[in-house]
Amino acid sequence: MLQNHFQLFSLPKQFDIDVKALESNYRKIQSASHPDRFVNASASEKLQSMQLATSANEAYQVLKKPARRAQYLLELNGVNAIADTNTAMPVEFLMQQMEWRERMEDAKAARDIATLETLNAELHKDARSIQTELAHLFDRQNDLSKATAETRKLIFIDKVCADILHAIEQIE
Amino acid sequence: MALLQISEPGMSAAPHQHRLAVGIDLGTTNSLVATVRSGMSTVLQDDHGHALLPSVVRYAINGEVIVGHEAQAQQSADPANTISSVKRFMGRGIHDIVDRAHIPYRFVTSQQAQSSKMLQIDTRAGLKTPVEISAEILKTLKARAEKSLGGELVGVVITVPAYFDDAQRQATKDAARLAGLNVLRLLNEPTAAAVAYGLDNASEGTYVIYDLGGGTFDVSILRLAKGVFEVLATNGDSALGGDDFDHRIYCWVLDKVREASKNFVPLNEEDTRLLLNKARQAKEWLTDNFEAQILCKLSTGTLVDVTLTAPQLVEITEHLVTKTLSPTRKAMRDANLSIEDIHGVVLVGGATRMPHIRQAVEDFFKQEPLTNLDPDKVVALGAAIQANALVGNRSDNDLLLLDVTPLSLGLETMGGLVEKIIPRNSTLPIARAQDFTTYKDGQTAMSIHIVQGERELVSDCRSLARFDLRGIPPMAAGAARIRVTFTVDADGLLSVSAREQSTGVEAHIEVKPSYGLTEEEITNMLKASFASAATDKKARMLHEARVSAGAIIQSVNLALKNDGHLINNAEQQAIRDEVARLEAVAQADDAHAINQAVEKLNQATEAFAAARMNASVSLALSGKAINSLEM
Numbered sequence: 001m002l003q004n005h006f007q008l009f010s011l012p013k014q015f016d017i018d019v020k021a022l023e024s025n026y027r028k029i030q031s032a033s034h035p036d037r038f039v040n041a042s043a044s045e046k047l048q049s050m051q052l053a054t055s056a057n058e059a060y061q062v063l064k065k066p067a068r069r070a071q072y073l074l075e076l077n078g079v080n081a082i083a084d085t086n087t088a089m090p091v092e093f094l095m096q097q098m099e100w101r102e103r104m105e106d107a108k109a110a111r112d113i114a115t116l117e118t119l120n121a122e123l124h125k126d127a128r129s130i131q132t133e134l135a136h137l138f139d140r141q142n143d144l145s146k147a148t149a150e151t152r153k154l155i156f157i158d159k160v161c162a163d164i165l166h167a168i169e170q171i172e
Numbered sequence: 173m174a175l176l177q178i179s180e181p182g183m184s185a186a187p188h189q190h191r192l193a194v195g196i197d198l199g200t201t202n203s204l205v206a207t208v209r210s211g212m213s214t215v216l217q218d219d220h221g222h223a224l225l226p227s228v229v230r231y232a233i234n235g236e237v238i239v240g241h242e243a244q245a246q247q248s249a250d251p252a253n254t255i256s257s258v259k260r261f262m263g264r265g266i267h268d269i270v271d272r273a274h275i276p277y278r279f280v281t282s283q284q285a286q287s288s289k290m291l292q293i294d295t296r297a298g299l300k301t302p303v304e305i306s307a308e309i310l311k312t313l314k315a316r317a318e319k320s321l322g323g324e325l326v327g328v329v330i331t332v333p334a335y336f337d338d339a340q341r342q343a344t345k346d347a348a349r350l351a352g353l354n355v356l357r358l359l360n361e362p363t364a365a366a367v368a369y370g371l372d373n374a375s376e377g378t379y380v381i382y383d384l385g386g387g388t389f390d391v392s393i394l395r396l397a398k399g400v401f402e403v404l405a406t407n408g409d410s411a412l413g414g415d416d417f418d419h420r421i422y423c424w425v426l427d428k429v430r431e432a433s434k435n436f437v438p439l440n441e442e443d444t445r446l447l448l449n450k451a452r453q454a455k456e457w458l459t460d461n462f463e464a465q466i467l468c469k470l471s472t473g474t475l476v477d478v479t480l481t482a483p484q485l486v487e488i489t490e491h492l493v494t495k496t497l498s499p500t501r502k503a504m505r506d507a508n509l510s511i512e513d514i515h516g517v518v519l520v521g522g523a524t525r526m527p528h529i530r531q532a533v534e535d536f537f538k539q540e541p542l543t544n545l546d547p548d549k550v551v552a553l554g555a556a557i558q559a560n561a562l563v564g565n566r567s568d569n570d571l572l573l574l575d576v577t578p579l580s581l582g583l584e585t586m587g588g589l590v591e592k593i594i595p596r597n598s599t600l601p602i603a604r605a606q607d608f609t610t611y612k613d614g615q616t617a618m619s620i621h622i623v624q625g626e627r628e629l630v631s632d633c634r635s636l637a638r639f640d641l642r643g644i645p646p647m648a649a650g651a652a653r654i655r656v657t658f659t660v661d662a663d664g665l666l667s668v669s670a671r672e673q674s675t676g677v678e679a680h681i682e683v684k685p686s687y688g689l690t691e692e693e694i695t696n697m698l699k700a701s702f703a704s705a706a707t708d709k710k711a712r713m714l715h716e717a718r719v720s721a722g723a724i725i726q727s728v729n730l731a732l733k734n735d736g737h738l739i740n741n742a743e744q745q746a747i748r749d750e751v752a753r754l755e756a757v758a759q760a761d762d763a764h765a766i767n768q769a770v771e772k773l774n775q776a777t778e779a780f781a782a783a784r785m786n787a788s789v790s791l792a793l794s795g796k797a798i799n800s801l802e803m
Contacts, residue, residue, distance in 0.1 A: 010794075023397075025793055027397065027400045027572075028792040029789055029792060030400070030574060031400065031570075031572050031792060032788040032791070032792035033785060034572055034662070035661070036357065036561070036662060037572075039327070039356050039562045039563065039564075040563065040723055040727055041781075042727055042728060042773070042777055043771075043774040044780075044781040045731075045777070045781040045784070045785070047778075048782055048784075048785040050601055052789065054602060054603045054659075057601065058602070058603075060599075061598075165505055168505070169502060169505075172498050172501065
């Protein structure tokens with residue numbers, strides 16, 4: 001029985017999901033399938049348990065993180081958001097990217113954790129407004145082409161945030 | 173109120189259903205064993221009423237192996253043959269031990285090419301690996317538990333530092349095997365502490381476990397909701413603990429003595445051990461007192477008499493305290509949380525008794541840490557609760573632990589760079605695959621080097637294992653598609669497989685870390701410990717085969733009784749036939765035949781197992797509305 005991640009968690013296939021329901025259903029599925037429940041079981045049941053618990057973990061991570069959720073929704077619609085052919089990015093966003101990168105590099109060189117943290121917070125704010133936009137594009141307008149562009153922005157912001165956290169770690 | 177039941181001395185409370193299971197905290201300084209009796213998690217004591225077993229093993233002149241208090245008492249007199257803090261050497265090579273000069277053991281590396289690179293200690297009983305020495309501690313605890321519970325143990329949960337890497341985990345599991353224990357699960361120490369804590373306090377929310385033990389530091393952040401303990405992030409330092417504070421005091425004392433006497437000679441093994449013990453006593457004394465006198469006479473005749481005050485201790489160990497805060501910050505960032513999100517901070521490990529540690533934690537989290545459970549016992553108590561749940565003694569199946577992998581796992585790519593496959597703090601169990609390709613035209617083999625760690629260069633990470641995938645058909649560079657799959661099970665142990673996609677050529681290994689023992693070494697050690705005769709081994713194998721046959725028959729029959737309706741009658745009958753066959757074979761004395769029949773029964777139940785899993789997940793998602801209202 002092949003089902004997508006949304007079906008696994010009994011959630012409607014949309015961007016704007018009920019995070020509380022996701023978390024609670026994740027816990028329910030793990031409670032029923034986790035290897036800890038099958039310590040004394042037969043090898044076939046252990047294998048089933050391992051497989052389901054593993055896919056539930058994977059699916060949970062995908063749905064929990066907005067950028068991965070958006071990417072996955074596009075995938076279900078046959079769109080690969082990070083394909084090499086999919087490189088279009090508005091000029092103003094490219095400029096914005098460069099500015100973020102420069103600020104990060106400067107703060108890194110100055111070993112300035114406070115500035116890195118401020119930048120991180122700013123990016124999170126930007127990410128939230130893109131998420132609001134994505135909910136609109138996916139769930140109401142069903143505009144996959146615009147949704148792809150916004151998803152790519154979100155993926156990019158996630159990458160910068162990860163680099164910022166990495167930089168902070170290096171400095172400490 | 174119902175009358176309380178009291179069982180016969182030495183007997184468990186519910187004789188027919190209750191399976192004997194214990195939790196073991198295999199600590200750097202002390203080890204403990206605990207069990208759940210009449211619903212309460214309790215630490216088991218030895219005949220003298222001691223709960224803590226000092227993790228000290230002495231190989232005595234008469235060939236006897238002495239473990240615990242007695243061994244500890246003889247440590248200064250016989251330092252080279254009395255091993256303490258062996259946990260620090262688990263899964264480690266000789267070059268990993270930086271302060272070798274201050275440790276009074278004779279370390280060696282095996283010269284044989286085929287054996288592991290794990291360090292060994294030369295004792296009067298011969299070369300001993302840390303795995304064998306740890307097994308002695310586990311054997312002592314096993315004997316204590318079986319005596320106290322009046323029966324053979326079905327299984328144990330052994331705790332490990334959350335920040336232990338794959339080699340250290342594997343070494344711990346190997347030690348349990350040598351001690352004749354059935355390991356139900358390796359459990360991370362902070363998670364175990366959270367279980368003991370959370371269940372006692374019926375807490376919900378986000379908690380930090382700050383665990384500074386004798387030789388390891390862990391910090392874990394967990395979310396507790398409805399009996400599920402979800403680890404959000406973990407971090408730590410597997411070579412930082414109370415021992416380092418002792419060592420710092422020891423160095424400080426040596427400096428003072430050197431200042432006082434002009435012609436000071438380097439310490440011998442006995443004096444090193446003596447001074448380290450005095451340092452530890454001073455540290456413990458300073459928890460409740462302002463100053464500690466360190467007074468002893470060295471074998472050279474030099475009299476040591478120095479006084480250490482509490483503020484001085486704070487000053488000379490400040491950098492160690494700071495060293496714990498960096499992993500703490502990392503864990504908070506990985507969990508994407510700020511201080512305000514934390515509902516409570518739990519202190520675990522004997523070293524957290526030091527007032528300046530408590531103060532540092534309180535300052536960091538801006539709240540007073542929780543200390544109402546004994547920091548020495550809380551890990552064992554939690555492990556016992558998990559062991560009890562795993563063997564199925566807990567009637568309401570509400571406890572579930574979701575733990576994470578502490579360190580990123582990856583493999584070496586061109587230029588000595590690491591490609592991460594599984595990032596740190598991924599919830600277990602996890603499987604991830606990634607495709608790689610060949611570098612040269614006509615390349616027919618690929619060497620896969622598995623590493624663990626956060627750094628970008630292979631040389632900065634810990635090398636776990638290497639294996640080769642051979643038989644790749646010759647193709648142009650970049651044409652082959654080799655899918656490498658990493659799987660980490662619920663014990664946090666890794667296995668890796670590689671498969672060429674077009675031909676299906678496959679290679680698979682259970683990662684046996686470079687610093688782990690080889691299968692052959694373990695077999696030899698097992699042989700040695702069951703030295704008496706080959707029949708012993710045969711009898712044991714038959715016994716084990718029968719036990720596992722009995723377990724699977726019981727579990728399949730129960731499954732058929734409860735869920736038989738999920739499959740048709742013919743399918744049910746097919747399974748029943750295999751059960752009957754296994755029952756017949758189990759009467760005879762052929763372990764191999766029994767294991768084969770078990771395997772056949774497993775194959776026969778595959779579809780049934782899948783149907784049951786689907787049914788139980790559907791039920792969990794739809795039918796538990798009543799339960800969730802109760803919580």
